[in-house]
Amino acid sequence: MTVTILGAGVAGLCTATELLRHGIAVQLVDPSGGPGPQGCSWWAGGMLAPFCEGESADPQIVAQGQEAADWWQQAGAEVTRAGSLVVTLQRDRQELDRFARRTSGHVRLDRDGLAGLDPVLADRHASALHFPTEAHLAPRQALSALRDGLTRQGVTVQPEAPAPGLTVDCRGLAARDLLPDLRGVRGEMAVLRAPGVTLPCPVRLLHPRHPLYIVPRGDGVFMLGATQIESAARGPATLRSVVELLSAAYALDPGFGEAEVLELGADARPAFPDNLPRVLEREGRIHVNGLFRHGFLMAPALARQAAALVLAKLKELPPCRSS
Incomplete structure (x- = not known):
């Protein structure tokens, strides 16, 4: 089965990358055609600074954010580890x-x-x-690295959603139609x-x-x-x-x-009201959202959570019957 990912900002691109690592076919849908000035990922600072964020953020941001620099480097982004x-x-x-x-x-x-x-x-x-131990990256270069990596594996951004199936919604604020608490x-x-x-x-x-x-x-x-x-x-x-x-x-x-x-x-x-990003399932759709000001810091951890949930959902599906 091919999983449809809605949104090609940092959350969508990270989730697509993580699903492919698990051998799951994906199709990426975004009417804007991909990362660009129309999305908040484009305007991010790119600081991978979990300990600094701990001044006001929940401890899970500090804990999970420490994975980010290694994840981004493995994904092909240029990560500067200068503290x-x-x-x-x-x-x-x-x-x-x-x-x-x-x-x-x-x-x-x-x-x-x-x-x-x-x-x-x-x-x-x-x-x-x-x-x-903290790091930083250039968000636009990092987004391009993810997009290029997906393209090399045959995944391009499509402007329209295909037929219904297993969907991961990474649309950010556009998902308020289904997540009114955003x-x-x-x-x-x-x-x-x-x-x-x-x-x-x-x-x-x-x-x-x-x-x-x-x-x-x-x-x-x-x-x-x-x-x-x-x-x-x-x-x-x-x-x-x-x-x-x-x-x-x-x-x-x-x-x-x-x-x-x-x-x-x-x-x-x-x-979300508590400023914590989350992966949740609502009405048969998996949502990756609420990144707040922690987009590049927390997107890798949320992508891993989303991949684990997708894998669990795929195991629940009945096997395909050959004709």
């Missing part, structure tokens, strides 16, 4: 203490220790938290080129009102994000959010003052 840094402005130094209490997997760096990673950051920050959480981002900035790894700037993360993409390009707004609106980024992102980046490293703004974007991420 993560967490810093704060001097006036907000209590935020760093709070973050440290709520997380694990880090070491505290003084100014000299931070200077060993980035002298510019050390000039402006007296201490930091370093999460040495809600949208809007995120906005900016991509900058700042050749004078040399951040060694993703950096989170803690701030009580305007937290920020910056992810290096290579060749002096950086992705900025962190807005989290309770809204399913998918329009362009707002002026307020862009000003906050750019101001926070300048506070982190003045080198961003001369940066070129390459791209601004926004989209809405699907989330």
